[in-house]
Amino acid sequence: MLRFKCILVTLLFLISFSAGAQNPSDGVAEMDYYLPQDVSYDSNIPTPEEVIGMVPGEWHVRHDQLLKYMRTLADASERITITEFGKTYEDRDLVYLTVTSTSNHGNLEQIRQNHLALSDPSQSANLNTENMPIVLYMGYSIHGNEPSGSNASMLVAYHLAAAQGEEMDDLLNNSVILLDPSLNPDGLNRFAGWANTHKSKNLVSDPNSMELNENWPGGRTNHYWFDLNRDWMLVQHPESQGRINTFHNWKPNILTDHHEMGSNATFFFQPGVQSRTHPLTLQQNQNLTKAMAEYHADFLDEEQRLYYSEEGFDDFYYGKGSTYPDINGGVGILFEQASSRGHAQQTIHGVLKFPYTIKNQFITSLSTLASAQGLRTEFLNYQRDFFRQAQEQASNSAVKGYVYGISNDRARTYHFTEMLRRHNIEVYNLARNLEADGEQFESGSAFVVPSDQKQYKFIEALFERRTTFTDSLFYDVSTWTMPYAYNLPFAELGSREFNRNLLGARVEGVPEMPKGEVVGGRSDYAYLFEWDGYYAPRALNRILDRGVSAKVAAEPFTAIVSEGTREFDYGTILVPMGPQEVDAETIHELVEQAAADDALTVYSVETGLTPSGIDLGSRTFENLEKPNVAIIAGDGTSSYEVGEAWHLLDQRYAMTPTLITKDRFRYGDISKYNVIVMVSGGYNDMSDSSVEKLKNWVREGGTLIATKYAINWAKSNELANITFLGEGEEEDENEEVETRPYADRSAAQGAQYIGGSIFNTKLDLTHPLGYGYNDDDLTIFRNSTLFMEKAENPYATPLYYTDEPLASGYISDENMEKLKGTAAIVVSRFGGGKVITMTDNPNFRAFWYGTNKLFMNAIFFGQTISGGSAN
Template identity: 70%
Template sequence: MKLRTLVISLLALLVGTGVQAQSLADAEASMEYYLPQDVEYDESIPTPQEVLGMVPGEWHVRHDQLVQYMHAVAEASKRVTIHKFGETYEDRDLVYLTVTAPSNHQNIDQIREEHVALTDPAKSGELNTADMPIVLYMGYSIHGDEPSGSNASMLVAYYMAAAQGQEIEEKLQNSVILLDPSLNPDGLNRFASWANTHKSKNTVADPNSMELNQRWPSGRTNHYWFDLNRDWMLVQHPTSQGRIDNFHKWKPNILTDHHEMGTNSTFFFQPGIQSRTHPITPEKNQNLTKAIADYHAEIFDENQRLYYSQESFDDFYYGKGSTYPDVNGSIGILFEQASSRGHAQESEHGVLKFPFTIKNQFLTSLSTWEASQNLRQEILNYQRNFYKQAKEAGEDADIEGYVFGTDDDQARTYHLAELLRRHKVDLYDLNQDITVDGKNFKSGSSYMIPSDQKQYRFVKALFERRTTFTDSLFYDVSTWTMPYAFNLPFAELQGRDYSDDLLGNKVDGLPEFPNGEVLGGKSDYAYVFEWDEYYSPRAVNRLLEAGVRVKVASKPFTGVTADGTHEFDYGTILVPLGPQSVDQEKIYKLVQKAAGEDGLTVYSVGTGLTPNGIDLGSGSFETLEQPSVALLSGDGASPYEAGEVWHLLDQRFEMPPTLFPMDRVERADLDRYNVMVMVSGSYDNLSDRATKKIKRWTQNGGTLITTKYANNWAERNGLANIEYLNGDEESEEEQEVTPKPYADMSQARGAQYIGGTIFDTKLDLTHPLGYGYNDEDLTVFRNSTLFIKKAENPYATPLYYTEDPLASGYVSDENLEKLSGTAAVVVSDVGSGRVISMTDNPNFRAFWFGTNKLFMNAIFFGQTIDGGSGN
């Protein structure tokens, strides 16, 4: 008998019946503790200890160690291959293992092609699922500070590569496992460094220990502090984009998503709260999830684990790892393990040790694999029927297709098209100009999506406007209507509006980024371009950084261009060639770059005289300063929202902000910045001296941008002249309290929370914050109950909610009434400076392209807002 098997067998004898002691206190970092005792293991497959010098749970694994171990297993085992599919922002490798029987590896491409064909209604009827392998995607620790999953992935990889026996061989023959050991390498590494750095020789379980209390922004998020478990549908980050490519390359039947939750919890597995399941998800999906849950319950009962299901979590938002599969013919399963957060922590169930949490993730990986074998053909048939029924529903749908796009901003149109194609949505160029519901869509700048396609359910989920719900509580947002997020005109096509003749060329792969041009070639007088395009800020910043003088028009005009005349709107950018210290040839190359890389149409202008409106030498053209942005960061500020600003400026506009620690404000030179951003937060950590310094800086001409609850700080400290809406005072009779059942309290309170809803607003297109917009109707995203009254100065509220503002999502009647007609943005005068108070987050999760412009206008044009217009 092999030595490794002998050790495990001896341990089994020591514990009597072979059932290991399962209390939290008995957990230990040893392979004997983790592994099943009735299996022999191939000694040619290295253990984590043999490769890394440690057993999982002894230390927190770093990402480089995790990848090192996965390479070692793949090299040693004929059951395993390893694939690199990308890199993170911090240049860490994204990898996954393919685990299956060696004979399957020999024709793995054919297996994959046949499996994917199961999702094609035109081919799937010919396939026999009786002998078809089931495909599992096992993903671990998308939140970096929930590390038990990634640490367990080493055990899963070892077990699948090394375990011997006929049962194991049959499972491998009947399945293909895609094992993704770290869904968030940057966050995992950040947290491992923290936990290992603060680990004592003798384990400390005191919840007050520094090891168990991370510093801001924590290891939960990626490099830019985004929650990647909200990005599966949004695909704004390279980790998500690569992962979604893998998903659609294989179309897995089951996807496991391993997480952690509060230390005093136990273990959760799906299905979650049934009343909150998205109505587009088939009932069969939830029934199969329940059937799989029986296997988790069985293995946890055997191991004396506490657990629960159908509580706390839901399957509504399709942007999470456990729900994205549900709208793509798969079954997503969320696992939540109580977190030790470090190596051990006191809990109400005793001292919770890291190895105990790791083993639970390992056990549910095995129970999922077991369930997939026993339910294999039923799940494969479900996948086939899902796509067959989706296409049939699309064929019969009242809405026969969707059209979207604008020629005012082709970059936003491109990015929505890009998102759709990443999810394999059938997309076509619009073949001819059409007008629907008073909206004009032009061939060459618009796209068509027919409902008659296998991704119909996904398309419907992205385009629907839903305002009625069976439940008033949501674990995440209640809506995500994509055209609203991108501020793009769109229309639902029904009856006579739709025709197959509208379908132009089908978009294969990803669409091409729109090319701009310099109309008229090199100029001897000036270049002019409009602010409409999404990447206009990047072009202007590039010019300013090169020392080029740039102006913005505060009034419209008619310009004389090389091909005649053109109507230019508020916010048009002027690059005059006369008063410049930069060589004209360099300026021309910069505007060529703006046309090519930023998608701008730049006009060469040969004269300063205009037929209508202001001339190019008018004082209504205001000189711009290059923004120098300080983003206040640290405890008190939302790391998510700070990260969204950082990502927006750094990744999209190539103008990185200074991540400014709050404790440096009182001793730093603020004069090197002209814009300061305070995202939602409390900011109680700012000292009186720091607060006075920010106020002085603003009075001297700075632009302070505050979002959501940062407005409270600004108002308290005399920087924002805003007034909150608290509701009308009730009469004594109306204040009488009616007793209610205690059991209803959580539901009633939760119903008053706005977790993520889309609303209609009106925008002043003549205001600097409205530059580049062409429609006063703007949809915004809101996830707070912060209500601000319109300013007393009639010019100080450039954006406000309509009287009937609900566009999509859930809001209580009480909150809808409060919100109606209130301010979305208020501008305050503070000396020579401006404070721009935004009630909402215009950069939510990096996919609200439509309101990004509002934020960028505050950065670039806040300095130009007339002092008399502030509150």
């Protein structure tokens, strides 16, 4: 029945497209190839060819060309305005078009306010959805090397700006369309450069062609090689931060996310695998997704296009563009088009040409618009119902709020609060000290998130700890409990613990970074600051970079400061005033800057004699060198993990790591580095001379940090003295071989994969890798099946998994047993240097603030680990 309704209500869209539904014979399309034949277009509105000199699909559009066309359209059409909402790391403008009727443009702010009122149960009952416009956010090519979306966005924008007729007038009157032509400008530009540079005059479709096999790191990611389609919830990057602000400024009913997949596939549209839909997503959301699917099917059937749905992809992780709306009162839709990668590629379906891929994205953009019109009141009513139900669920929930925060690291607490506020979550300062769930929370350093607010469902998603699942397969991570990621103590507050007098001042807007202070003013003897603060490494690096000598305490002590006697922990940094080659005034300016910019408390001391513990001249204060870091990058290494380390050091800690390829490593001078990082990847292609060169470098005192699968290489080359679980065990030849149904193979194999879960570990707080931590319970993220035995040396395993390791997420029973009690970090001695092996990635997606310190400790303090503390 719905199929017939679809046809009846969308006469504008179920129209005949041009002849030649398959590829243009020469690979070059004309506008007539794309556009509906029975729609007339305003000749005053320029086509892409008239502005950038090509029809979409002839070449891969660069971002500057795309931006030029969108700005030209906005100038030419009264239906369109353009908004700049940020800049990328590479200083490219982030923009979206607002497309609606001219009358709506004249009343746009009132329309927006009315639409936002749908998400406010105190106002929504008074709204008549029969005469309200629907709001759509149409986003293209968040993965830069999936370019058919952004190239199709020009066609969508032209169609909306130029198409004439009563049906188009109705569409524009009944819709506000936010069109984001490039969700990832830096990646799109990188890929366009590759594809265009390697294009032949006579298209080459051989899959072995350079054009179809881009160089490392590829165009998928942003400047620092992050997958922006995993950042909608995490909001760590400028593209996401601006986009999420736009999202909450409008609360769209529908958000489309146009992607590409393997060349031998066809076309996918949601819904995804139903058993892998997140339990917090409402069934009505999936019903509307299925209703939209009928429209997509009709449009693609009309063009004889192959497609599929409800397999391969899921709606679980709320950090993706196609699922973020699902927990925010809207409906997200993922489109996946088989990719030509370049301009043409041979596939199992024949030669797939770029214009064909673009046209599919254009067709499903039109089917989205058609579904928005045919189901307009259903979507608007769903949004109202979503927030009404959320209010009811909040009222009935046993959890009335959450408290979080830590007094000795205001920066980490700040960043968590910043993330919450970017999602329009109400946050309040804790008005009085509170004990909850065995944790102490102090007024002035802790915050409260009440459950009874519009964002209740999203709050639940951020704070939940989930360990039971209906399906063991996940397209992405299985959990993301956010306070764990920031290593912040937090507690659920029930009706007994929660009351309104806990709420101090409300946090307005996105908060500002807290400031520290220099206690005691200028010192003539020394300054001290503890390593607890998230930005302590930035402060220390700034000091060392200016040629100032500094030391780290390997034992706790007390010292006399202006406020009296104070205790200082392992990892405290000492900046003595003598002997120094830098003048006292410069040193004081540096510590003042550290306090102001890095949220640190720096203490002036006037004597090296301490009331207890080591004195300031003790040999247990270790001299520190400025880290000169190289990260091995390029083919074979994980671009994600290289980018995460690069971003952390560059953006967060103002350091200058060198990214060095294996080829350059072979010939380059590596003596200038004292820390080398090898992230997950394959290194067996390193030459024998490179391996020996690295070994000599470590022998001479270097610190090698190997994470995830790089530790396999470190072990096989006898750099790391580690043992993997079960290594050397003989198989039982008499064990009976089990047979299983062939159809179950994917599920059975996938169930043994740890796609991303959170686990409990124990940390040695006295070890240099544990400096700055104040609790030996540390939750870490894992997405590998590496199981490393504890070192034989009892001092060489500073971090290991507990006997009850699962904190949140999915892990099979078999892997749970393997993981218990295994090592997360092992330190090996190799000559005069150290090899620090980590089974997990401490810098995951830039939001795992809680384990960044492990990585930074390895960089700054690996040199101080004594020979007796390593294998």
